[in-house]
Amino acid sequence: MDKRIRVLVAKPGLDGHDRGAKVVARALRDAGFEVIYTGIRLTPEQIAEAALQEDVNVVALSLLSGAHNTLFPRAVELLKEKGLTDVLVIGGGVIPDADIPGLKAAGVAEVFTPGTPTSEIVEFIKTNVK
Amino acid sequence: MDIVNGVLSGSRLALSRAITAVENEYDEAVEIMQKLYLHTGRAYVIGITGPPGAGKSTLTDKIAKDFRRQGKKVGIVAVDPTSPYSGGAILGDRIRMNELTEDEGVFIRSMATRGSLGGLSQKTAEVVKLMDAFGADVIIIETVGVGQSEVDIVKTADTTMVVLVPGLGDDIQAIKAGILEIGDIFTINKADREGIDRLNIEIEMMLELNPKEVNWRPPINRTIASKGEGIKDLMETIANHQQFLNESGELEVRRVERLKTELLAMINDQIGRYVVNKLTKSGEFDTMVNSIQQRERDPYSVVKSILASVLR
Known part of the structure; x- marks a missing residue:
């Protein structure tokens, strides 16, 4: 049996807007990935632990509350603490351009803002997954 | 590591x-x-199956929490179907179990069926063994089933629980035959819905017709999993079945049966693979297919001659 790319799609923080996350989850499934969808209002701790138990290749974070500068880096940090050093972390949501370099420096591989075609996300994962 | x-x-x-x-x-x-x-061989394995939307994940969450209160370490395998079109899958059972994620005494793994049913059952059984070796006292397998494919779950679980909901209407007709034979415990979830008494009667009638259950008559529980109602009674029923399995010797019987199935599957798989590899490498396989297709030979004698040469 061949290796399947496994992706955790998670929404850290307190906003309940999961439309984008669900669209992305569906697109990733249609691209042949196994998507573990965990729903809304998760803590970075829950996300990192779920990533560990599911042994995912990718963690896709979606956030629309504005707390990305705190929660994305925290999730990356916790993943590393748990020994998940080879997981690709990507982010999405309403994230100002000015914040993106900071997030990348913190270990988020790429940030996808509204209007991104889902095919771009699929391609990015296929190219960068370890 | x-x-x-x-x-x-x-x-x-x-x-x-x-x-x-x-x-x-x-x-x-x-x-x-x-x-x-x-x-392995220490853990008690519970299989939970039923139609989509019956509340299996929510029930699993509540059952796991109760076992945690008893100090038991819990493993959960949540199986969802792979899309036959893309090969991908959305595994969403964790949505109902996020609180368990923070509990170090619980390990949840989502699995996609990845095509063949045989593949599902073999891999699922192996994942159960891994969790067993890891030290889980109770392992819950949760999978969608409507009366056909979930036979696999019976081969892996000690206790099989079938979850149903009122209001499926005539759908129950279609799933009756399959679930009748596999449920050790029946749970009617969303018990505040209309139609519960009718469903209860239907299950009772099915059980009446079932001749082989003599020592254990599958009880029917009612729950509202989202509110936590009926869970205490359900846990008692589960404990009763576990006790029955132990005291009647049925657990041994089931586990020996499972061992036989697993060993046979492995023998078939390994020997089959060995022979096919050999034949494919030497090119004999294609020659055989060709001669059968030309009606020069028949597949029955071809297999006989393969067997003879392997056993030589």
């Missing part, structure tokens, strides 16, 4: 990596299973 020692010493990362190795059939998978097998 040594995966085998990691699993045995309770490392969640090691368990997670071991499951991936088994699921993807990495080279090291057989060695991992070999070394861990003798450490």
